[in-house]
Amino acid sequence: MSLLGFSRNILSSTPSLTNVQVQFESILNENSSDEEEFIRPNIPTAQSIAAVEKQPTNAMQTDSSAMQIDNFIDKDEIILAMIWSNNQLGAAYYNILTSELFVMDDTYDDNIHFNITKTLYKQCQPRYVVTISGTSDEFLTTIETLVTSETSSELNRSQGTSSTGPMQVSLRVMRKREHGFDRCYHRVRCLKLESEPVNANNVERLIFLQGLLNFKSIVMIHALGLLLIYIDQHWNNIALDPSGRPSFASLTSVTLRDIVMINDDTYEALNIVHARHHPSLFKCGDVASKKQSGSLFIFLNRCQSRPGAQFLWRTLRHPTRNIEILNERFEVIEFCLNSDNQSIVENLTSCLKHVYRLTKVILDRYLAQQAKISDWRRLHKTISSIIYIADICEKHREKVKLFRKIVDSITNEVRYVKYFIEYIVDFNAKRSEHDFIVRENVDSHLDKLHQVRGTLPETLTRMGEKDMKENLPPSVTTCKMVYIPNIGYLLAITGWNPSPTNNADLPNLEFKFVSNNIRYYKSPSAKELDDTIGDILLRINKRESYIILKLVKYINKHAALIFNAIQLCAELDTLLAFYVVAREYNYVKPNVVDRQIIAVEQGRHPLQEFLIAFVPNDTYSGDGKSLVKILTGPNASGKSTYLKQIALIVFMAHIGCYVPAKSATIGTVTHILTQITSMDSIALNTSMFLQDMRQINSALYASTPNSIVILDEFGNGTSEVSGLSLLAAVLNNFVERGIYCPHVFAATHIHRIMSMLPQSPLIEEQTFQFITNNDGSVAYLYRISTGHATRSFAHAAARSAGLDEQVVKRALEVYEKFKAGELPSRLSEAARQDIAAGIIERLLESENFDLEELKLLVLQVTEQSMSV
Structure with missing residues (x-):
């Protein structure tokens, strides 16, 4: 069915004009x-x-407040409140733009690394952080470090741009005496949500809140009350519309229990996301330069809408090991790949192009009548599009769970918002861009x-x-x-x-x-x-102002429903982007299971396979196979690419994306941990070796049996003996865990490493195949096999990199001598310098300076130099 034909069917199902008129007149008379x-x-x-x-008005006049809102429309403004007590972290945060509240029930977080605290902070990317005094110094230090590092990152990102300036993260430590649990608990009980029952009394409101909040999570309730009090006291300073009052559209519970823990070093090393590619800074749907960017986010971003790109960003920042959620996402991609559903996919894609982001700040602009006719068109397009999407999904709601969610999100109230806009707003009549025109007979x-x-x-x-x-x-x-x-x-x-x-x-x-x-x-x-x-x-x-007031109040009343529908459509947009990539590059559905296994047949690197003639490789770890893989091979043979390929395939499976392979069975992982050298060590004012040690320490401490650990050339930053001993000790630590050993993939040029490790079925040596030509050059096959390499062929890599041939030959000479246990001969220039130095030494030791003797010595030096 064509989109035009579909639209006609939708219009035919629209309620009669009389019904819409009667409905709106009842609202108008309230x-x-x-x-x-x-x-x-x-x-x-x-x-x-x-x-x-x-x-006539001056069309060139601009509304500064509207421009200010436009500048921030794509960047969430988050206020995050966190409290840590007795190893339990409770948190709540508020999105100023959407008026949504989020809470996280009490979650265990250790007092050493505070991984949950760090993960939550990275998820939220807050503008304001609130906590209370009297908590542990370690917790406060962790928050201060996060705030400081985030502000520094924003400063670095803003250099050389013409943006409005970096976002300074504000940290506020409230006095515990004035913000104790009792006061915060009372503030939570007074919370009024827009989604609560109409005309609810205090008892009914409390019952409603108890259905949304776990009041047994003491620390979370304390953090939520602290957040609400902070909003009450500082609304005039934090809101874009200081004259208004804070509203709370909805309350949602979030959890980090199912998240795959990945630190920023790993995100950078694997090129998953970069801050400069955030949806607020990057143009949606821009296919150009996706392949050259080196970022998985840019590569996957085939989204049609801004909300879709933002959902993709959050998905990459929140990989999950919840198999049910992942299978729901795979279900959508599988449906789209079915050739019988192509017309449905095309209609969905066309509708998603007209879904724009809607926030409470934007609705406030409508309420203040600062919206333009173009703003009303955009709002009408968005609501019409999500309704069309729901109607498309209606016929297949039993096949795809996400379709069923989208259909259920479009209530009669959402549909009446669309009908009321069409009934009231005259999009054709135009006095000026800022005028709101009410149709006749309304x-x-x-x-x-x-x-x-x-x-x-x-x-x-x-x-x-x-x-x-x-x-x-x-x-x-x-x-x-x-x-x-x-x-x-x-x-x-x-x-x-x-x-x-x-x-x-x-x-x-x-x-x-x-x-x-x-x-x-x-x-x-x-x-x-x-x-x-x-x-x-x-x-x-x-x-007219009275009429628009009633219309906007009706929209505001049901804004939470609209936000939810847009969010579901954004998720659909992201999954359609996954489908496009899977179709273009022949990706397969991974079988995600709840056991310790990584089985990938003919896996490929998603960011490298289209740049070169890529050679796929198999990967098998766990489920009866070895867990510790030690990879050796010549320089530039593909070890680092292979390591990143494994990690990226596992990561993509945990965001619900198809993977570049012939087949894949992936066991859920709790962590993806890497030690991969990066240039950031200079910016961090640390040496490469210290950065490697920090990453190794994190891997040793955080890894679980269901973790994947990637080690790339660990120990190269120090002497060979020290590097060998450290690498052996780290690998031995993993091996000694036995059945609790994580998936470990280690690439190294320290070929003696096996002699330092115990004999164990958990360890497997692997190497990358190559062919040595008669001229000493090396042809790389990029194929992994069992075994180990005895040489790194650094000279071949140096020659291919264009190093001077004389330097390469000398390097080979020294290498062969050391390999035979001999000292290499000195360079001819050095030998001449030694002869001259001997003559000068003899002259200095001589008591009587004889000119004839000097002539004789010079003659001897000349003859010896010619023979060297």
């Missing part, structure tokens, strides 16, 4: 006193002579006002003629009725015969002023117009 309280701001009153036409009162305004020129002419006959002397030859703001209707006498004196008083007329030889009077007809018609444009504006 609390009609609001009409007097809400007048559209910044709209000039009418200025008219005879016709009383509205003055409100009888407004239609009457427009009718009065349309006949006003004739009315003014008639009333002027009436004054001419009844109240003006014969000396007045011409006059007209005009309206002047703040004064009202006046009779303007434009012609006299003869001209009167300066102070011409006329009976029954009140003189006002003279301008350009025209005298203005308040006549009886003018007073009548003041009483009956008044400022007609102001009255129209007030009535």
Whole structure:
């Protein structure tokens, strides 16, 4: 079915105009006193002579507050409150843009590394961080480090850009004495959500909250109360609209129990995400440069909408080991890959292009009538599109769980929002970009006002003629009725015969002023117009403002439903992006299981396979296979690429994406830990070796049996003996864990490592195949096999890199001598220097300086130099 045909079917299912009109009239008549309280701001009153036409506005004028909102529309503003007590972390955070509250039940977090605290912080990327005093110094130090490092990162990212400046993260430590548990608990009990039952009393509200909150999570309740108190006290400073009040659209529980722990070093080393590619900075749907970027996020970002790109970003930052969630995502991709469903996929893709991000800040712009006609079109497109998407999914709701969620999210209230916008907003009529135009026949009162305004020129002419006959002397030859703001209707006498004196008083007329030889009077007809018609444009504006107030309040009332539907459509957008990549590059569905296994047949590196003629390789670890793989091979044979390939395939399986392989069975992992050398050590003011040691320490401490550990050339930053001993000790630590050993993949050029390790079925040697040519060059096959290499062939890599051939030959000579247990000969230049040094030494030791003896020595030096 074509999208056009589908749209016609949707329109045919729209309720009758009468039903929509009746529904809106019932809303319009609620609390009609609001009409007097809400007048559209910044709209000039009418200025008219005879016709009383509205003055044109300057289209070049811009609203600074709207621009400020636009600047921040793609960046969430998060307030995060965290409290750590007795090894339990409780947290809550609030999204200023969407008015959503999130809470995390009490979760164990050790007092050494605070991994849960760090992970939650990275997930939220907060703008404000709140905690209380009296907690452990280690916890406060951890938070301060996170805030400081984030601010430094923002400063680095902002250099060389024309942005509005880096985002400074604000940390606030509240006094525990003034923000104890009792006060915070009481504030939570007073929490009022927009989604709560209408007209709920305190008892009903508490019952409603108990269904959403686990009041047994003491630390979480304390953190939530602290967050709410902070918002109450500082709303004027943190909100884009300080005059408003904080609202809470919904409350959602989040958990980090199922997250795969990945630190920032690993994200950088595997090129999964880079801060410069955040959706707020990167253009959506920009396929150009995806392959050259080297970022998995950019490679996967085939999203059609901004919410989709943002959901993809969060998904990459939140890989999960929840198999049920992963299978739901695989289900969508599998459905899309079915050739019978291509027309459905095309329709979904077309609709997703018109889904825009909607936040409470944007809704406040509509409420303040700062929205443009284009804003209303965008809102209408978004709501229409999510409804169309739901209707597309309706026929297949039993096949795909996400489709069922999307269908259920589109309630009658959401549909009526769309119908009301179509019924009320006149998108075709346009006075100016900032005008909100109400359609005809929406409100009888407004239609009457427009009718009065349309006949006003004739009315003014008639009333002027009436004054001419009844109240003006014969000396007045011409006059007209005009309206002047703040004064009202006046009779303007434009012609006299003869001209009167300066102070011409006329009976029954009140003189006002003279301008350009025209005298203005308040006549009886003018007073009548003041009483009956008044400022007609102001009255129209007030009535239109009242209508839009009711419409926006209805939208606000059901904003949480709309937000939820947009979020589900964003998830669908991300999964359609996964489908596009899977189709283009022949990816397969991984079988994610709850056991210790990594079995990948003909795996490929997702970011490298399209750059070169890629050679796929198999990977088998666990489930009866070895767990510790020691990889050796020549330089540039593909070891590092293979290690990253394994980690990326495991990562992609844990975000619900198909993987680059012929087949794959992946056991869920708790951590992806890497020790991969990066250039960041310079920025961190640490040596490469110290950075490697920090990463190794994290791997040893955090790894579980269901972890994957990647070690790339560990020990190369120090002497060979020290590196060998350290690498052997680390690998031996993993091996001694027995059945609790994680998946370990270690690449090294220290070929003696096996002699330092115990004999164990957990250990397997692997190498990359190569061929040595007759000229000493090496041809890499990039194929992994069992065994080990005895040489690194660094000279071959150096030659291929363009190193001077004389240098390469000398390196080979020294290598062969050392291999044979001999000392290499000195360079010829060094030998000549040794002879000259010997002569000088003999001369210095001689007591009598003999010129003939010096000549003889020089002759000998010359002969010896020629023979060297």
